[in-house]
Amino acid sequence: MAWEAERGQARVGVRAGGDRPSGGPRTPGRRPGRARRRAGTDAAGGRGRRRRPTRAPRRRAGHPTPGATALTDAPAAVRIGEASTPDGGFPVLLPLGGGHHLALDTDARDGRVAALLRALVLRLVATAPPGRVRVTGIDTAALGATFGPLRPLLDAGVLDPPATGEAEVAALLTAAESHARAAQHADPATRQLLLVVATAAPPPRELARLAALTHAGPAAAVCVLLAGHPSRLPGETSPPLGSTTALRLSEGYAHVGDPPGAPFSADGSGLAAPVLLDGDPPPASVRALAEHLGAAARRADALSFAELLPERRWAESAANGLRTVVGRTGPAPLTVAFDDVTPHWLVGGRTGAGKTVFLLDVLYGLAARYSPAELQLYLLDFKEGVSFTEFVPTGRDPSWLPHARAVGIESDREYGLAVLRELRREAQRRATALKRHGVTKLADLPRDSPLPRIVAVIDEFHVLLAGNDALARESVDLLEELARKGRSYGIHLVLASQSMTGIEALYGRAEAIFGQFALRVALPGGGGVLDQLNDAAAALPIGSAVVNTAAGAVGADTVLRFPDAHAAAADLAALRHELWQARPPGSRAPAVFKGYEAARVEDDPTFAGLRPGGRRPMALVGRTVDVHGTTALFLMDSTPGRHLAVVGTAPAGADVLRAAALSLARQHTPGDARFQVASLVTAADPIAAETEAALRAAGHPVHRLDAAGLRDRIVTLAAEPTGREYLVVFGMDTAAPVLGAADPVTFRSGLDDLRTLLRHGPAQGVHLLGWWRGLRRLSDDLGGTQNRDDVACLVALNVPGAELALHLGVHDLAYTPRGDRALLVDRHDQRTRLIVPFARDGHESDGER
């Protein structure tokens, strides 16, 4: 083909020079060849063979071959027709694109002009890679009809609906000007050419604007095809055009002027042969090209999750920050970073706007790039849903993301606080490590003692900060500290929320905290993370976001489109498995907190590890709401008051008592300890029976007591304990009448003996484990709040916080009872913890959380 082109060009030189019509322009040899060489790759339709001037272009236009010539950097040689010489014809190619334009002195009411314009549109579109040319038309001459045959291109999204009225033309020019401005700052590799086709010269003011576009240079990425210029009307002046080849139509033929920079003539007279302009492209070609482009556009437009992933897994170093591709801006990939400039991110979007999808895109992108030695993840979600479930092992899929250290799903606020405290401890550890090495930044640590960067994602963080209680205040303090110090210590925060307003705990602190969050991501409805004056996120569709690296300031916006991770579930799972298989030896699954999940003592690792022989038996009551789900327990040692009171009407109380009894039983060899089981409320009978059976099955001596039997046993034990013994009482509150009655002989009441037992029993190995359904009854049994330390271990279920505070004699207790949660209070070591109390299988949640 190169040879064919050269041959054609050689002929141009010889013929044009030899057969110059008398008085006509002189065309020096080989000039068109230069024009073609400079124009770069041969354009579609530009390979016409000689001698068949009328048929060749049709054949070429009938088979447009979408090329790979971006028309923005350099022009392409585009065929306009066939020069006619006595010796035959040869194709005439003109430079278009790359800052080159075309003007025809006749408007498109002349059918030849209209047909040529359509042919050129088709060829230019076919020449560039799909998506790299956009066509916009001004058709005041024929009210849009000129573009009618190109309708398939309009449907394929390549051609805009033509502007036919004054206002539309003005709007089109405004859009073209802003395209030109934006293109000048765009990456040349991704610039799109805007082809502006005017079928007739618009009014002077608009014409001047159009002319200005021809002067804007290649960087503006605009190509103008202007018909009806210069005006043929006498007395009308037309503004000069820049870098434009002019065609003059005369009877049957056109005269082609010199292309800018590569003239045919030495004297400016243009091509010395008349040119028969190409006619309309066949409709089948238009359709074929439109189909091809439409499909390519859909393919190019469809973002795939695979685009976010690097070629090689775990090949990046996190020493200077973390970077990942999150999607595309225009056709180019967009990379975002956790580094010194954008250490923390703030993400906003109304519910359903794609926050979870965006976060999954980011997390998988990071996890594929950085090994677990470079990156650790703490993932925290406060909403109902399953955002981060896929990172943790489940019954169906044992894999987990090896970077994940802690994952909270439907988290409690207390869990969120626990994660923040853990992160602060980590920051303190890192501060010490940096000091030890005499450096101030993670990146400066010696290579042999690197620390992984940590990314902590808190989805729906406004839940954590809701209200103005002690928990919200401490969380705000921790967030501020982490936001400030995280940059140096490699701890990065991502706070995501559907709402940035009305977070009371943040009043007066928002600036101090969010000032550190330089990177803002506004999903649809998430404009609140941007500056008040920045409305860049006003009309975003799902799957897109505004990414702003200047804390939301106007003008620092990039529009991102990101792939739908939900739609790529299989790819995600495959990647997770791949990373999981590659996990370093000895990796542990992340600590997981699932807010909706009940805790079973049988699943508890501490319970599983209990053996007889310990000096201080432990009563296990639940799982602490903390990062590692620590077992919640009380030591039943010899200190006065080491007894357990489970308090509240919730039936879960019986389950807690069962778990405590069974765990203690595992710490004694059969025969070492006696168990007295009393069920004083009908509701607890099955559980008491089950507990008794389990204790017996474990080989322990068990006695079943009624209220009277319980009193007798208390009397006996108060007077004369005989070794390790546990009283397990379901419904202890109902024993009050029996215990309260005074002995007719000694005048002692059972309550006196109970109080003696509470004080002196532990020293002898005797402990009471009771479920009181009301706090008042417990208090009465103890003989008033002054004796509250006589039962030092409390599990408060549905007990109002104020009542509990009163009983405990503390004023700063924050506890709101909710289903499947309890407050553990140990009066001896001043512990107060939110726990998920142990429940039996088949236990039903006892209320809304």
Ligand SMILES: Nc1ncnc2c1ncn2[C@@H]1O[C@H](COP(=O)(O)OP(=O)(O)OP(=O)(O)O)[C@@H](O)[C@H]1O
């Ligand atoms: N890039 C995308 N392309 C196409 N669809 C998307 C894209 N991102 C999200 N979606 C769709 O939008 C819906 C909501 O997404 P997602 O669950 O991430 O929203 P969310 O903001 O986390 O919502 P919520 O806060 O209610 O959980 C999903 O059905 C998802 O498939």
